[in-house]
Amino acid sequence: MENTHEISTAETSLSSVNNCWIEAQESLKRRLILEDDFTWRLPTHDNGLEENARGEKLRYVGGVDLSFSKDDASIACGALVVVDLENLNVIYDDFSVVRLQIPYIPGFLAFREAPVLLELLEKMKQNAHPFYPQLLMVDGNGILHPRGFGLACHLGVMANLPTIGIGKNLHHVDGLTQSGVKELLEANENCARDLIPLTGNSDYTWGVAMRSTEGSLKPIFISIGHRVSVDTAVKVVKMTCKYRVPEPIRQADIRSRDYLQKHTGVAKLMQNSQ
DNA sequence: GCGACAG
């Protein structure tokens, strides 16, 4: 019988998909840029003394995230928000509720989450929206990733946008561990700031851990996405942190959850029946 | 074999 030798367990199909995905990641990674590569400049907070400086300032900072239905784990809401760097107010938001076919597999988050987020970016670009982000902050890692190509890199390359990856938990890579980082932060308490490089066993620095708020002991993990240096990434994060999580991502998180709750489930059923 | 594993 043919069935006897059939290789169709979930496990084997997953591993073959992974091989395909690894190739895709390595292919896209060849287009990755790990340095500052943009036309705008970071705003300086002097009182107009340098208003004659050339070029546009960074002002429109995007943030993306997904929230999931508690009832149906395959239902998700992707959110794209844009924040005005001058006051951290949200000046744009858009949502898309989708049914995800692809499960979450560590190291392959982009294949699950990137499509809906790219769609939201593309829609804004097609409309030539004036607030189209100059920089995108992503809920997920950049090069802090087993193959140096996390969701933030994936989105950056695909959308050709400068991106920064923000992890709320450490993806263990190259010997880096959450507890190890915690110890380093505690040892650093006096001298350096609340910011330590994430240098692994191989001596490669994958990003930085940062205590973004006075009150928070738990750091966030910043890594390069695309076309932004770590130094610039850290500066932007500092400019956008009212709370532990940078405002663009925090707002995308809050609003996507909110949108999902208001547009699905019982609330939506009630609305439809009236 | 065992444990780890962004969201």
Add this chain to the structure above:
DNA sequence: ATCTTGTCGC
């Protein structure tokens, strides 16, 4: 990611 209440504190 999501399940989950109150609670301590500025």
